[in-house]
Amino acid sequence: MAMQAQQIESLIRDAFPDAKITITDTAGDGNHWAAEVVDESFRTMNRVQQQRAVYASLKGKMDGPNGALHALALTTKAPE
Amino acid sequence: MSAQDTIKQTVTSNDVVLYMKGTKEMPQCGFSSRVAGVLNFMGVEFTDVNVLADADIRQGIKDYTDWPTIPQLYVKGEFVGGSDIITEMTLSGELDKLFDDNSIDYSKEAADKIRASNA
Numbered sequence: 001m002a003m004q005a006q007q008i009e010s011l012i013r014d015a016f017p018d019a020k021i022t023i024t025d026t027a028g029d030g031n032h033w034a035a036e037v038v039d040e041s042f043r044t045m046n047r048v049q050q051q052r053a054v055y056a057s058l059k060g061k062m063d064g065p066n067g068a069l070h071a072l073a074l075t076t077k078a079p080e
Numbered sequence: 081m082s083a084q085d086t087i088k089q090t091v092t093s094n095d096v097v098l099y100m101k102g103t104k105e106m107p108q109c110g111f112s113s114r115v116a117g118v119l120n121f122m123g124v125e126f127t128d129v130n131v132l133a134d135a136d137i138r139q140g141i142k143d144y145t146d147w148p149t150i151p152q153l154y155v156k157g158e159f160v161g162g163s164d165i166i167t168e169m170t171l172s173g174e175l176d177k178l179f180d181d182n183s184i185d186y187s188k189e190a191a192d193k194i195r196a197s198n199a
Contacts, residue, residue, distance in 0.1 A: 047165045048159065048160075048161055051164070052146060055147070055149070062148040067148075071111070073111075073163075073164055074164050
């Protein structure tokens with residue numbers, strides 16, 4: 001079952017309440033997403049730690065061949 | 081040997097390892113294709129592991145580094161990142177520096193070409 005942009009944003013929002021989150025449907029097929037997450041907490045993390053934290057917020061939705069999220073391109077950074 | 085032991089042995093006995101869907105000659109996913117394409121273009125000698133060929137490794141590599149997606153790039157046994165991180169590092173020049181620091185051969189000229197065409 002594919003996910004909607006709102007569901008993706010809401011999962012990330014639970015973990016990063018103050019983040020600027022932008023979700024884009026990159027292929028227009030409801031199955032390939034890009035998420036940009038800008039959050040102050042990223043300032044002290046390297047990229048791997050930042051993305052690991054976002055993946056954790058998605059609570060297993062990325063996992064496995066039957067994961068609800070097939071393709072999610074991630075951009076993470078701290079505010080300028 | 082357990083999947084975790086196999087992975088540890090693979091990433092520590094090869095300088096550059098890419099866990100990917102498909103092979104470097106025939107990637108089977110856009111994200112894997114992008115990273116393999118960068119490494120191929122930069123002339124980096126790397127070991128490719130096709131996770132589609134082994135279900136234990138496919139799950140095992142996600143557990144190994146607590147990272148839920150494929151591809152995964154390792155240099156000298158250290159996890160570097162997935163396709164988004166590798167793309168950013170290629171464009172910023174950080175990937176060049178990582179290879180320099182680890183004495184991995186690559187074409188600086190090719191890396192500059194990638195940056196020029198994505199500027």
